[in-house]
Amino acid sequence: MNRFWSLELGDWNLNYLRMVQCGLTRPSSQEEAALKGDYTLQELMVVAGSREIRDDDVVFVGMRLPLLAFQLAKATHAPRAIGIFENGILRDRPAREALYTMGDAPNIEGAIWTTSMLDIMSLLQGGRVSLGFIGGAEVDRFGNLNTTYVGGRENVQVRLPGSGGGSDIASLSKRFVIIMNHEKRRFVTRVTYVTSPGFGDGGNWREKNGLRGGGPCAVITTKGIFRFEPGTKEMILDSIHPGIPVKEILENTGWNLKLAREMKETEPPARSELGIIRKYDPGGFWTRGD
Amino acid sequence: MFSSPGMVPERMHLAQKIFSMEEAVSRFIEDGDSVAMGTALEAAIPFGLGHEIIRQEKRDLTLIGPISDMLFDQLIGSGCVRKVVAAWVGNVIMGVGYNIRRAVETGVPRKIEIEDHTNFTISLALCAGAMGIPFIPTKSLLGTGMMEGKHPFKEMECPFTGERLALVPALKPDVAVVHAQRADEDGNTHFWGGSGVTKEAALAARKVIVVVEEVVDQRVIRRDPNRTLIPGFLVNAVVPEPWGAHPSAVQGYYNRDHEKYTDYHHESRERKGYLQWLDAWVLRVKNRRDYLRRLGEEKMKSLLVKRHRKSIPVDYGY
Numbered sequence: 122m123n124r125f126w127s128l129e130l131g132d133w134n135l136n137y138l139r140m141v142q143c144g145l146t147r148p149s150s151q152e153e154a155a156l157k158g159d160y161t162l163q164e165l166m167v168v169a170g171s172r173e174i175r176d177d178d179v180v181f182v183g184m185r186l187p188l189l190a191f192q193l194a195k196a197t198h199a200p201r202a203i204g205i206f207e208n209g210i211l212r213d214r215p216a217r218e219a220l221y222t223m224g225d226a227p228n229i230e231g232a233i234w235t236t237s238m239l240d241i242m243s244l245l246q247g248g249r250v251s252l253g254f255i256g257g258a259e260v261d262r263f264g265n266l267n268t269t270y271v272g273g274r275e276n277v278q279v280r281l282p283g284s285g286g287g288s289d290i291a292s293l294s295k296r297f298v299i300i301m302n303h304e305k306r307r308f309v310t311r312v313t314y315v316t317s318p319g320f321g322d323g324g325n326w327r328e329k330n331g332l333r334g335g336g337p338c339a340v341i342t343t344k345g346i347f348r349f350e351p352g353t354k355e356m357i358l359d360s361i362h363p364g365i366p367v368k369e370i371l372e373n374t375g376w377n378l379k380l381a382r383e384m385k386e387t388e389p390p391a392r393s394e395l396g397i398i399r400k401y402d403p404g405g406f407w408t409r410g411d
Numbered sequence: 412m413f414s415s416p417g418m419v420p421e422r423m424h425l426a427q428k429i430f431s432m433e434e435a436v437s438r439f440i441e442d443g444d445s446v447a448m449g450t451a452l453e454a455a456i457p458f459g460l461g462h463e464i465i466r467q468e469k470r471d472l473t474l475i476g477p478i479s480d481m482l483f484d485q486l487i488g489s490g491c492v493r494k495v496v497a498a499w500v501g502n503v504i505m506g507v508g509y510n511i512r513r514a515v516e517t518g519v520p521r522k523i524e525i526e527d528h529t530n531f532t533i534s535l536a537l538c539a540g541a542m543g544i545p546f547i548p549t550k551s552l553l554g555t556g557m558m559e560g561k562h563p564f565k566e567m568e569c570p571f572t573g574e575r576l577a578l579v580p581a582l583k584p585d586v587a588v589v590h591a592q593r594a595d596e597d598g599n600t601h602f603w604g605g606s607g608v609t610k611e612a613a614l615a616a617r618k619v620i621v622v623v624e625e626v627v628d629q630r631v632i633r634r635d636p637n638r639t640l641i642p643g644f645l646v647n648a649v650v651p652e653p654w655g656a657h658p659s660a661v662q663g664y665y666n667r668d669h670e671k672y673t674d675y676h677h678e679s680r681e682r683k684g685y686l687q688w689l690d691a692w693v694l695r696v697k698n699r700r701d702y703l704r705r706l707g708e709e710k711m712k713s714l715l716v717k718r719h720r721k722s723i724p725v726d727y728g729y
Contacts (some may be wrong), residue, residue, distance in 0.1 A: 184503065207477075207530050208452040209605035221504050221669050222480070224453030226660050229604045230720050238452075238477060238607045239538055242531040246550055267556075269527060274560055280515035282501035282508070284557070285478050286530040292551045314556040321554060330554035331575030406504075 154389045157363050162343045163408040165362055166300060167193060167398050168390040169341045170254065173298050178202045178252045181245060181290050184223060185407055186300050187254030191215075192401045193394060205244060207286040209236045219401055242286075245293045248333070253290035253297040260299060261312045262356055262376050263326075264319025264337040264349060266291065273313035284316045291317035296338040303342035309375040320354035344370050346387055350379065360385040428598050428649045429626065432699065435648040436463045439618050444585040445473035445496075447537070447612040453480045453503055454604055454662065455590040457622050459655035459702070462693045465489040475584050477533045477608050480659065481672060484508030487523060488685050489693070494524040496582065498533050504669065505676035510685060519682060527557050532564075532579045534608045539581035540615030552577035587616035589641065590656045592663060594621050595629040598646025601638045604662035613641045622650045624664050634727070652699050657706070657714075665714040 163186060170190030174180060176199040182191045191204050192215040204212045206223040211234040218227040229235055244250055258281050259267040268287060272278030290297055301307060319337050320326055327336055336354070340347040346360040357379045358370060363386055371378055390398075402408050430438065440446060446464075449456045461482045464472070471493040474483050478499035486492050487500075488510030501508040513519040528536070535547040548567070552558055553575060558566070565578040589609055594600040600621050602609065613619050619641065626649060632639060658668035679685040696702045703711065 206605065208454065208607050221667065222453035224451065224455075224605060224660060224667070226454075226604075226662055226666050226716070229662050230718075235603065235605050237534075237610060238530060239534045239611060242534055246531070269556065274556065277516055280507075280512050280525075282478075282506065282511075283497065283499040283527055284529045284555075285499035288529040288555055288557070289531040289551045292553065292555075315554065316556060318554045326554070331550070332553055333550050 153391045153393070155392050155395055157389065159392075160390050160395055161409055162362065163410075164390055164395060164398055165387065166341050166343065167408060168394050169346055169387060170298060170300055171197065171199075171394070172388075173339055173341075174199045174202055174252060176201050179244070179250050180204050181241075181250050181253035181286070181294055181297075182206055182223070183254045183256070183286075183290075185256060187256075187298075188220060188223070189398055189401055189407060190254070190300075193397050196397045197394065205241050205250065207238055207241050209238055209241055210234070211236070211241075215401070219403055219406075221406065242289060245289060246333075248293075248295070250290075250293070251295045253294035255287045255290055255297055255299050255317055257299050257301040257307070257317075259307050259309055259312050260301060260340060260356075261309050261319070263321060263323050263354055264299065264340065264356055265312050265315045265321065266299065266317040266319065267312040267314045269316045270314045276313075287317045291319065291334070291337070292332050293334045296335045299337055299340040301340070301342055303344040303370070303373055305373045305375060308373060320349065323354045324352070326354070344373065348381070355379060357381050358384065360387045362387045363389055426647075428643075428646060429596055430648045430650055432459060432463045432622070432650050432652055432655075433467075435620050435650045436460060436467055436469070439620055439648055440464060440467075440469055440472075440586055442469055443471045443493075444469075445475055445582075447475040447582075447584040447587040447608075447616060449476045449479045449482055450587070450589060450609040450612045451602075451605060451607040452478055453667070454660045455602075455656050456480060456482050456659035457588045457590040457656060458482055458659065459652050459657075459699045460588050460590075460620065460622055460650070461486055462696070462702070464491055465689070465693050466696075475533070475537075475582060475612070477530045478503070481508065481675060484510045484679070485689075485693075487511050487514050488520065488679065489689060490520045492523055493521075494526065496526040496528060496533075498528045498530045502672055502676050504672055509676075509679045509681075513682060526563060529557070532557075532577075533582075534611060535579040536582035537584075537608050537611035537615045539579065540583040541611050544581065546578045546580045548576040548578050550574075550576065552579075582615060584612060584616040586618045586620060587612040588620045588622065589613055590622045590661070591640065592623065592661060593625045593627045593631070594623045594646070594649050595627055595632050595643065596649060597629065598641070598643035598649050599629070599632045599639055600641040600643070600646065601627075601632060601635070602640040603638060606640055610640050613645060616645075619646045620648045620650065621646050622652050622655045624653050624655070624661055626651045635725075636727075637725075654703055654711070655699055657703075663716060665711075665716065668710070668714055
């Protein structure tokens with residue numbers, strides 16, 4: 122009886138995946154793409170974040186835009202991705218309702234596993250998490266993040282909330298994506314306090330310091346997408362959001378930013394993608410504020 | 412009452428454990444205690460107990476937690492706190508907490524010391540405390556600001572593999588405060604949902620206070636022992652306090668009241684505004700029942716569970 126019941130659930134799950142795969146895929150032509158002005162920068166960032174997620178990823182999700190990026194990826198090109206949350210949740214399906222925090226009741230309902238933080242962090246340290254997302258207040262040329270003390274610990278100008286799980290993700294996940302606002306004061310040559318380590322001072326700094334994870338693979342901002350040069354591990358501009366001049370990015374970056382050899386324009390959201398984002402952020406709390 | 416940490420409290424399991432919030436706080440939380448709270452992160456935060464701490468003017472507390480969504484900020488702004496040992500303190504959906512900013516940046520209402528952790532190192536520290544060992548090594552922390560200046564961690568070369576390890580020393584809180592769905596009158600506690608560091612905190616602490624939505628018959632616990640997060644022999648006090656975690660969520664009982672967090676963010680921006688909030692929502696409030704009266708029936712109704720999802724019973728038979 123019990124076995125029968127779980128079989129039924131399994132079939133239902135497969136059908137669900139097939140439906141998702143058939144109905145909602147990435148835009149194949151420009152016609153489906155939304156026009157500029159039809160979406161916000163935050164929505165563009167969510168879409169860019171979603172495209173970093175692969176179907177076989179185990180994602181340390183986090184909150185805000187990354188959570189929406191995960192929900193979007195699940196509903197489009199990465200239906201088999203698994204999401205884990207540090208309060209002790211593992212999900213393989215998006216929550217049915219909009220979430221403000223990972224602890225909201227709809228994030229528990231339908232989960233595969235509810236457990237402790239120690240279990241989730243053990244998955245991370247054990248090398249089972251392929252992708253993490255982190256937000257940042259300050260980032261530097263080598264992708265180090267400061268979310269603790271602006272001005273440094275001895276000369277605190279602003280006390281920010283701190284690491285949370287960010288530092289653990291940066292140290293231990295196989296790769297991670299940084300999502301943040303692009304402003305000159307946030308893009309500095311060297312952060313005054315390293316909350317979450319990127320590539321330190323470049324090169325093989327991570328290996329020298331005994332860090333296991335692979336470091337940041339992308340920085341998605343309100344102006345463009347940045348990646349890290351092999352070898353030097355310096356941040357380079359890889360893709361510019363539609364309508365943003367390169368000059369504006371250079372002027373809002375605190376160091377002499379290198380450009381990728383082949384600069385791309387960030388692919389705009391598809392209309393279907395916007396529909397999914399708006400389903401999970403119906404009031405626009407995360408993507409249509411400010 | 413308990414002379415050395417780690418000592419099994421004397422026949423605690425035979426004592427009467429049901430207390431009112433007022434009694435539990437006055438009896439089990441002393442000035443200078445280290446108190447772990449908000450151990451399930453954004454859910455089941457013991458706001459009711461935190462507000463009673465403020466009303467009883469407890470002082471020089473050390474707060475321990477992974478992230479704190481608004482509660483630590485309130486305790487800091489009310490002058491109860493000397494030190495914070497945490498990975499993140501603020502307001503999760505709004506970002507910064509203004510009281511912790513004022514305390515660190517300008518010493519208002521008092522200077523506080525902060526020991527910066529990550530979520531993982533808080534779990535490991537409490538786990539080491541629970542296991543009765545002095546530290547646990549990790550591959551997190553290395554190369555970060557948390558290993559510079561004054562900090563509690565150390566580094567070593569692994570005696571087996573030679574790799575670099577950061578060492579996280581044990582934390583043994585004086586008190587762990589847990590908000591849970593239900594417990595019996597002996598303190599055997601059922602919890603469901605993401606439990607964060609709740610179990611580790613309760614097992615590491617010298618005293619445990621469990622605040623519950625409901626006190627249930629012991630048979631309810633015995634029929635589903637897999638749902639027990641904390642065994643009653645570790646628990647000093649059970650406080651029946653429905654809605655005691657509002658505005659945070661308690662799975663199966665009520666949803667998160669997001670509006671309270673956005674309002675608080677704006678209200679606490681200036682010190683004066685915070686004091687007005689404190690007066691209206693803590694100091695002039697007699698107890699949780701009075702708080703709920705102020706919150707209003709309509710608001711409470713809007714937060715109640717609307718889509719029930721009962722689990723399917725399992726068979727523990729033989």
